[in-house]
Amino acid sequence: MPKKHNINEVKMIPLGGVGEIGKNMMLVEMAGEILIIDAGVMFPEDDLLGIDLVIPDFSYVKENANRVKGIVLTHGHEDHIGALPYLLKEINVPVFGTKLTLGLVEGKLKEHRINKGRKLKVVNPGSSINVGSFKVDFILVNHSIADTCALAIHTPLGPIIYASDFKFDQTPIDGEVADFHKLAELGDNYPGVLALFADSTNVEREGYTLSEKVVGGTIDDIFRKARNRIVVATFASNIHRVQQIVDAAFKYNRKIAFTGRSMINNIEIARELGYLIIPEDMIVDIRNISNLPDDKIVLLTTGSQGEPMAALTRMARGDHYHINIKDGDTVVISASAIPGNEKLVGQTINQLFKRGANVIYEDISGVHVSGHASQEELKLMLNLVKPEFFVPVHGEFRHLHRHAKLAEEVGIPEKNIYIADIGDVISFTKRRVKKVGEIRAGQVLVDGLGVGDVGNIVLRDRKLLSEDGIIIVVVTIDKKGKILSGPDIITRGFVYIRESEELIAEATSRVEKALAECEANNITEWSVLKSTIRDALNDYIYKKIKRNPMILPIIMQV
């Protein structure tokens, strides 16, 4: 049992998800114990060349592993569970989440081959768990994946409510409205909510986010009108969306096929766990759909973000194994482009139109709704739970800033609002919130199997290489520094050799001259020879062609 030191203080430490959208992870520290909320990934920005994933820096967790009592998960999206396999390689503690969330986690651990000996504990929404001396309530909220919960972490100073991500859907597909009553009860009862941490993704949007049910209406409409095949792309994890598409297929007497690895995986897990109801005889294998009439088929696919290798993107390009888009197909992209993906999605739409499809995308209102709360819902959350302190999360700085203003509008004093950076040690007492320290935090880059082995120097080199390529100059010298072979110049990503024979010939003769001078002056120091080669080329190349390739001198001694 924890010593009762510092029980007047609770600390929260974000390791991700503030000042950025992605890699959500928060530590709760109380009386010497640590509870982890979520462990998500972020998809790399364009400047992280070649990087597959970004995960939070776990240094602090590793150093304090013996104090970590468990991990609680809010929901099953990648930006909340994607870093778990990496985290669980460092610590082995129980993981708590709802059934669907842990279903997705299990698949993930299997893929990483670390599922053995892990303690995954299913929690029903509406119930509570004890982890170390933490008591945590799982409170149902709505989101674009089923089984999403807000968490109430009980402390002697009052509960801390962590609501990332959420929306309030008054007419949810599964009939399960958010647990307003629990939120209201926590807000109203002694000792009152100490702090609210809430989703800022859609804080720039006025009003309410539309109900998922709206999409059902639009889909029904599209299905009613379609005379040929229907292809729908959506997020594989959006089980309620998938259910609505299945329901429409059932109503209009169409069979359904799936394509895309994550679509197939997610649907399998969701069906197994009872989140998705599809009569067995509705499902056809994609290889057999050509046996059915065009007006009897719906194809559910990945690729709503224009990802180059995803199924819809392949269909649009014309290199999918089993399906070719043809004149008269209806293609529905039931998703909005995540910032940064607009171009890729646009490309896919263009290609689909070119193939003769009727493409229905974002600008048709009702073909997609967001999973995040808009301003009025955010205000409702604040008014329901009436927190003493408020910390906006799940947003870039501008979202957090706007959410802070919104909280002021509903009456939270400015001094009770804290805009966090990752690594901040945020201390709460009954009287105040303040930063009391900073721990190591940041991003760890995953490239293939390497975790953290690509850093700034490697990235800088990749950027250089990507812009103007590389010029390699090789010289073989003997022990006295006499040139035996070379200089040979080899380039990659710089210029067509065919187009630049003259340039390379002139460059070679410049290097020869520079090296001859070195020889004449008895300079044999390798570092001097190398910088001589670099100097001989840098200016010449830039003047001649206004490019700055990486210049790499290699000296071989025999």
Added chain:
Amino acid sequence: MPKKHNINEVKMIPLGGVGEIGKNMMLVEMAGEILIIDAGVMFPEDDLLGIDLVIPDFSYVKENANRVKGIVLTHGHEDHIGALPYLLKEINVPVFGTKLTLGLVEGKLKEHRINKGRKLKVVNPGSSINVGSFKVDFILVNHSIADTCALAIHTPLGPIIYASDFKFDQTPIDGEVADFHKLAELGDNYPGVLALFADSTNVEREGYTLSEKVVGGTIDDIFRKARNRIVVATFASNIHRVQQIVDAAFKYNRKIAFTGRSMINNIEIARELGYLIIPEDMIVDIRNISNLPDDKIVLLTTGSQGEPMAALTRMARGDHYHINIKDGDTVVISASAIPGNEKLVGQTINQLFKRGANVIYEDISGVHVSGHASQEELKLMLNLVKPEFFVPVHGEFRHLHRHAKLAEEVGIPEKNIYIADIGDVISFTKRRVKKVGEIRAGQVLVDGLGVGDVGNIVLRDRKLLSEDGIIIVVVTIDKKGKILSGPDIITRGFVYIRESEELIAEATSRVEKALAECEANNITEWSVLKSTIRDALNDYIYKKIKRNPMILPIIMQV
């Protein structure tokens, strides 16, 4: 004088601007003569690594240079005039455009040092010119740069109207509404308009595009409320926007300073030519603004697209020479993010907020309006000119497709609408439009001073290099194939050496072993040695770390 062959036929050949947004260029061919409309650049997509600009392929123009009579320009935006310096290196023909357009062209030619001996001929909106046997009317329309014209190219089959880019602003800043009367006259009089080519950029937007004047109202409001410095970022070429900002500065008694090369250049040209009125005593040098009280200064800057080197981006990052953004500054981004720039603009906004600025951006309605016509204006254009044939331009395929549907809605028969690809030879007679051929067309990549010397192989290499870097293996052998030195392994952009000593050591020993086998078998063929080295590394590296760096074996013989 042209022979009168084929006078029943007029051909239009797009070299850019259809199926893409950018590098607008169109050829008109009649009775053996060629007229060029516009010659624009496109900014490279992300996958064109290291490329600075994309210009149309001019092959056909070069091959038919003797038949080209002139170039007519619609307006002064980069995507319509940016390729002129490259085109004018190939052909020297007169260039016709309005005063501001040619002012901008002149600056551009000076930069490229090809201004000598060029014939730039100013045309007033509302007047006509003769080029070869072409008669061309310049018809004023509204757009986000002053002095924009639609063109009517007269042919014996009736005029062809080329309206890219345009909007109809009923309350334009300079009071010059579009020349509805001329358009109506052409539409109504014998022989009627043969074909309309029109702007598809905003065809997905319902209703009307807001008037530029709306922005003036919002700016006035912002200036009235601001208590400290005001910084406004906008497109340098949007002279009317700049004028409105200047007017607000005047009204609220603020001096104005400029930063950013293109802002300074454009304003100089626009002032010189009388398009922009700024009292001399309102202008202060940016180096002196710290002498003025904060509420007496407006700074007009580039960087509305978050371009890494632009002035606003530097201010946001904190590395601008003269200006630091500070608490209480009001920063207005009076532009919308061009697709693909959303992330960069978002970053800039975040950084500005962090520095304490009050940032006013896109989501505040009225801080920016588009320069392109929405659906109702596009319909109005169609109904005014009543063309026999219609060709949507200035759009990706999905925009052209949608614009075609819109034209059908107002009564153009489907068979009279042509959706073009670049290179299509589109033939018009009185009775029909159809494709009668295809010429070479495409994109030419400009990288530094190189035009067209970077092709698919170089780009593929840059992509490979950017993702996983390069592994260089150097071996020196004697004439008999005996290894004298190496194999040495050098990597760039692959992995921290420090983190991977073991990996490199193992890779080296694998190469050694493979080469030893070659030696034992008397294999000295370089190509075999090289592929042996590649094979020895490829699988090992991928298995070990799941990356695919470029592997470059270099053999030196002494």
